[in-house]
Every structure is written in structure tokens, then in C-alpha cells.
Amino acid sequence: MEHSTPPIYTPADSSPTSLSSSALALPSSESLIYRRLAEHYLSAIHAGTLAPGARMPSVRELMRLHQVSLSTALQSLRHLETGGWLEARPRSGYFVRQPRRASLRPMDEPNFSRPLDSAQFVGIHEQVSEFISRRQQKPPAIDLSGMTCAPELYAADALKTAAMRALRDNPLLLTSVMPTNGNPQFRQVVARRALDNGVRISADEVVVTHGCIEALNLALRAVANAGDTIAVESPTYFGLLQTLESLGMRALEIPTSPQAGISIEALQLAFQTHANIKAVVVVPTLQNPLGCIMSDVHKQRLVEVCEQHHVALIEDDAYSELTDTEVPPAAAKAWDRSGNVIHCVSLNKVLAPGMRLGWISSGKWHERVKMLKFAHMRASEEWTQITAANYMASPAYDRHLRRLRATLKQQREQMSEAIAAYFPQQTRLNLPRGGIGLWIELPDGLCSKALFKAALEEGIGLSPGIIFSNSHRFDHYVRLSCGKPFTRELDQAIRRLGMLVTNLKKST
Numbered sequence: 325m326e327h328s329t330p331p332i333y334t335p336a337d338s339s340p341t342s343l344s345s346s347a348l349a350l351p352s353s354e355s356l357i358y359r360r361l362a363e364h365y366l367s368a369i370h371a372g373t374l375a376p377g378a379r380m381p382s383v384r385e386l387m388r389l390h391q392v393s394l395s396t397a398l399q400s401l402r403h404l405e406t407g408g409w410l411e412a413r414p415r416s417g418y419f420v421r422q423p424r425r426a427s428l429r430p431m432d433e434p435n436f437s438r439p440l441d442s443a444q445f446v447g448i449h450e451q452v453s454e455f456i457s458r459r460q461q462k463p464p465a466i467d468l469s470g471m472t473c474a475p476e477l478y479a480a481d482a483l484k485t486a487a488m489r490a491l492r493d494n495p496l497l498l499t500s501v502m503p504t505n506g507n508p509q510f511r512q513v514v515a516r517r518a519l520d521n522g523v524r525i526s527a528d529e530v531v532v533t534h535g536c537i538e539a540l541n542l543a544l545r546a547v548a549n550a551g552d553t554i555a556v557e558s559p560t561y562f563g564l565l566q567t568l569e570s571l572g573m574r575a576l577e578i579p580t581s582p583q584a585g586i587s588i589e590a591l592q593l594a595f596q597t598h599a600n601i602k603a604v605v606v607v608p609t610l611q612n613p614l615g616c617i618m619s620d621v622h623k624q625r626l627v628e629v630c631e632q633h634h635v636a637l638i639e640d641d642a643y644s645e646l647t648d649t650e651v652p653p654a655a656a657k658a659w660d661r662s663g664n665v666i667h668c669v670s671l672n673k674v675l676a677p678g679m680r681l682g683w684i685s686s687g688k689w690h691e692r693v694k695m696l697k698f699a700h701m702r703a704s705e706e707w708t709q710i711t712a713a714n715y716m717a718s719p720a721y722d723r724h725l726r727r728l729r730a731t732l733k734q735q736r737e738q739m740s741e742a743i744a745a746y747f748p749q750q751t752r753l754n755l756p757r758g759g760i761g762l763w764i765e766l767p768d769g770l771c772s773k774a775l776f777k778a779a780l781e782e783g784i785g786l787s788p789g790i791i792f793s794n795s796h797r798f799d800h801y802v803r804l805s806c807g808k809p810f811t812r813e814l815d816q817a818i819r820r821l822g823m824l825v826t827n828l829k830k831s832t
């Protein structure tokens with residue numbers, strides 16, 4: 325039974341937890357009660373009675389103290405969390421957040437009117453190899469370079485149980501020949517989940533891969549040959565540039581907005597001026613490294629333009645399950661009417677990096693992709709697929725995704741606040757609406773390679789902007805991963821990076 329009386333809270337009041345049940349108004353609806361309860365605690369936060377870092381009463385305590393229902397207690401906590409006043413810490417409850425510190429200016433849009441660079445055979449390999457080997461020679465104590473989450477953010481125990489069940493239920497699994505396109509049960513589960521991204525495919529249209537990188541390799545080889553040109557976002561994921569280089573294809577970098585994604589106008593111009601563009605590769609949701617999310621209108625337009633010009637659209641969908649929203653944005657593939665869109669998906673960021681699972685649904689190139697997969701590596705291991713299918717078909721998977729998204733959101737915010745506090749003012753940053761990474765523009769055109777080297781000396785790893793493009797336009801950017809819990813040690817590492825940037829700035 326929920327109670328009446330208007331909530332009257334003044335700073336002079338005692339602790340908010342002393343608010344009696346009778347201090348809550350009798351609202352006409354439950355939504356009013358939770359708002360009033362939330363306002364009550366918000367006043368306490370404003371008054372400093374609940375200081376930053378203070379633990380909020382638990383759901384049970386709220387129910388008991390204020391005689392409210394479970395859903396009202398939960399809703400009020402979530403309301404405060406959404407407003408940025410509270411943070412949820414896994415298994416510990418809700419805590420009052422530190423007030424937001426100075427925020428950084430967002431990045432400018434690129435110059436869309438500049439002429440396109442010429443399509444290039446990618447020469448990125450050396451840069452990336454240098455970056456990887458330096459990191460391997462001296463592994464950083466705090467590595468913020470990879471787009472991966474800390475292992476403890478994944479459901480390790482549940483996956484172990486699912487793996488044991490897979491082996492118990494299928495005693496000959498490890499000694500049997502694997503189905504070429506993937507385990508049927510797994511393909512069924514992913515086809516079902518694709519519906520949530522607006523993609524209607526049958527299990528037969530799915531080919532299981534070793535993560536997204538194999539899917540991208542297959543897609544590119546299905547639609548293009550060595551010497552052909554592939555239009556890519558600029559900046560783009562360095563792994564794609566490496567892949568293009570390894571396949572002897574040319575990359576044509578298309579200006580890409582840090583807010584809205586690839587420029588369709590620039591792409592159309594490219595189609596008119598370059599004869600042999602065979603594909604466009606895009607990451608519509610949480611682009612790496614920019615973090616931007618394309619609007620539905622933009623995706624639809626992109627699908628139409630590629631279709632009109634008979635250029636394949638390869639959609640890299642490694643991150644859409646990591647957007648802050650409960651329902652992931654629709655994939656561009658959702659607007660595909662002719663089979664011109666090749667959808668490449670990964671479970672490495674969301675389910676488990678150690679299982680290396682992904683898949684491809686390749687529209688009109690399906691038969692060719694099947695052949696290439698078979699020629700390239702026969703089939704992917706079946707036991708990981710059965711394990712994933714067991715787990716993903718259960719409600720535990722959605723609970724895991726919710727937890728992962730919330731944790732990443734919190735880690736991203738903590739990291740960006742630390743950057744705002746410790747980096748020079750002229751640093752620029754767009755806070756993405758999901759994902760694992762932050763793309764940062766260093767002040768005064770500072771060289772990211774110099775920062776990379778200086779940081780590595782101090783035991784801190786980062787990704788220099790230089791590896792995300794064949795041009796030198798992003799040399800003064802860095803990408804930092806937010807996949808690790810934001811500890812005091814991490815805070816100190818960001819502080820140290822801020823000092824390195826300040827020192828480099830002084831010395832230029």
C-alpha cells in the first residue's frame with residue numbers, strides 16, 4: 325500500500341532515509357510516487373546530506389522506509405541514475421556520483437568540400453606492425469589500446485557451464501567433422517537475434533566465422549579482387565586497412581562526420597569519379613574509432629545509393645549490442661531489398677573474446693561466401709557455437725548484455741571526466757552513446773606517435789591516430805579503451821597521460 329502526504333524535504337531535515345512513509349504524497353499514479361521519492365533523495369544530494377560516493381539505501385530499504393512497492397523503489401533509483409545523479413555498481417548497489425567536472429569541447433566536422441584523396445594501396449601495415457611490436461616488446465602495465473573489455477565483464481561461469489553441457493550432451497563433438505557453414509542450432513539463434521536489429525534472415529543464410537575480421541575478409545574477397553578500390557570511412561578501423569593491404573586492394577577514404585557517419589555526398593562523388601569501386605565498408609553503429617551512430621535515414625540512404633551504383637555495401641556490425649539503449653539500432657541490412665548488403669557480425673565484444681565467434685549474412689553473394697569459407701578454412705569449431713547457442717537462447721544473455729552496457733557506460737563517463745579534468749583545455753572529445761572506446765583530439769596538432777612512445781615508457785598503452793588512416797589527418801588523435809573498470813590506478817594513468825600531453829605541448 326503506498327502512502328500519501330506531500331514530500332517536504334529541506335536541508336535542515338535529518339538524513340533522507342528518515343523520511344517517513346507518511347511524507348510521501350498520495351499521487352494518482354505510481355509514476356508520480358517514484359518521481360517524488362527520487363526528488364526527495366535529489367534534494368538530499370543537492371544539500372550535501374548525501375555526499376558524492378555515499379551509498380543509497382537499497383531497494384529493500386527504500387520499500388521498508390517509505391512503504392513503497394518494489395517497482396516504485398527501483399524506478400526512483402533508475403530515474404536518478406538516468407539523470408546522472410547515481411551510479412549503479414555491480415553487486416554493491418547505487419551510489420551518489422561525483423559531480424561532473426568540466427566537459428570537453430566536441431570535435432569539428434571534417435572539411436567535406438576538400439577533394440578526395442586518391443585511392444591508395446594501403447601502406448598501413450608497417451605503422452600497425454610497429455605499433456604492435458613496440459607494445460609487445462614492452463607490454464604496458466595499463467593497456468588502453470585494445471577495443472576489448474576486461475575478462476571479468478563477461479559471464480565466464482555461465483559460459484563454462486554451457487561449454488560443459490555442450491560436451492556432455494554431444495560426447496563425440498570434439499572428434500566429429502564440423503558442419504561447413506556452422507552449427508544449425510547456433511545459426512538459428514543468431515538468425516532469431518538478428519530480428520532485433522531489423523534483419524530478417526533464415527538460419528540457412530548465416531555462415532559462421534572466426535569473428536568479424538574473417539567475415540570482412542570473406543565479404544571483400546566475394547565482391548572484389550586485388551587492385552580494386554574499396555571505399556572506407558575516414559578514419560577507420562586499422563584492422564580493415566590491414567586486411568585491404570593483405571588482399572592487395574586500394575582504400576579510398578571518404579570524409580566521415582564524428583556525429584553522423586560517412587558523408588553520402590562525398591561517397592556519391594567518389595562513385596562518379598572512380599571507376600572501379602567495388603564495395604563500401606561502414607560501421608553504422610559505434611564506428612571505430614569515432615564512436616558515431618548513423619541515423620536510420622542515413623542508413624537507408626546509404627543502402628539506396630550503393631544499390632543504385634551497383635556497389636556492394638559491407639556492414640561491419642561489431643558493436644551494435646553495446647549501445648546505451650536497451651534495443652540496438654537497426655542494422656543497415658534491415659533496408660536491403662536486393663541482397664546488396666553483406667552483414668558482418670561479431671560476438672567477440674559482447675559475448676566472449678576467447679570464443680572468436682562471428683557470422684556473415686551475405687545476400688546475393690551467399691553461395692560465393694560459402695565457397696570462400698570452405699576453401700579458406702573449412703568450418704569454424706562447433707563446440708564454441710553450441711556453447712554460445714545454449715547461453716544466448718537463455719534470458720541470462722540479455723541480463724548479461726544489460727549489465728555490460730551499464731558498466732561500459734559508467735566506465736566511459738568516468739574516463740571522459742578524468743580526461744576533462746587532467747588533459748589541457750583545448751583537448752576535444754565526443755562522448756559516444758555506447759561502446760568501448762573514446763576518440764580524443766589532442767591540442768595544437770600534437771603528434772600521437774610521440775605521445776604513444778612517451779606513454780609506453782611510463783607503462784601506459786594507447787592507440788595513436790596515425791594507424792586509423794592512410795592520410796596524416798588523424799596523427800593528432802588517440803583512441804583510449806574504456807573496457808577496464810575505472811580504478812584509482814587508471815585514474816592516475818589518465819592523469820599521467822594528461823601531464824605528458826601538457827609537457828609535449830610545451831615542448832612544441
Ligand SMILES: Cc1ncc(COP(=O)(O)O)c(C=O)c1O
Binds near residue numbers: 535673681
Ligand atoms: C570495427 C571493427 N570491426 C571488426 C573488428 C574485428 O572484430 P573480431 O574481433 O570479431 O574479429 C573490430 C575489432 O576491434 C572492430 O573494431
